[in-house]
Amino acid sequence: MSSVTRSRRQVRLSRALGLALTPKAVKHFEKRPYPPGEHGRARRRTESDYAVRLREKQRLRAQYALREKQLARAYEDARKAPGLTGEALVENLETRLDALVLRAGFARTILQARQVVVHRHVLVDGKIVDRPSFRVKPGQTLQVKPKSQATVPFQVAAAGAHRDVLPAVPGYIDVQLEKLSAVLVRHPKRAEVPVTCEVQLVVEYYAR
16 A cells, blocks of 8 residues: 555544544644545434444544454453553553654654554664564663664654654653653553543443
C-alpha cells in the first residue's frame, strides 16, 4: 500500500470515528467534520447501544493501530488485572513500545512509530527490540540507536519537529529529545494518557 493510499485511509477512518488520527487528518477533519459517504452530512439516527460501544472500541483500536485480535487479547489481559478493566486496558496499551516511541516524539504518528521499531532503530536498555507490542516496564530506557540517530528523520525528530502535532509529554515518561532517549518512570494512569475513548464502553462491548 502506498503512503498516499494509507494517508487517505487514515483520513477517511478519522472522519468515520469522529477524531483525527494523524496530523494530516486534522486539516481534512476541520474542513469536513462529518462522517464520509453521501449520507455523511445527514444527522445520525439514534444509535443502538451496540453501535455506540462498537464505535468506541474502533476509536481505541485506531488510535493504537491494532488489529482486532490484538485489542481483544489486550482486553483479556486487562480483565485479569486488579482494579478497573478499562483503566488497565489503556494503561497496558500505553506501555507498548510503539506507543512510547510516539509519546516521546521520536515519530509523528503511531504507524511511523511502529515502522521505526520494526526496522530495528530502537534499543530498550541497550538491546535492539523490533517488536512494537513489547511491553516496556517502569525504569526501562528506550533510545534510538546511535547509528540511526545520524539519519535525517531522527535529526528532525531530535530537533523537536513533531512536537507541534503531538500532545504534551505525559508525566510517566521522562524524555531527553535531543539525545533521542526516554525512560518510562512509572505505570501510566488512564487520566493522563492522551487517548480519546470512553473505555467503559469498550469494556461493555467485549463483556456482552
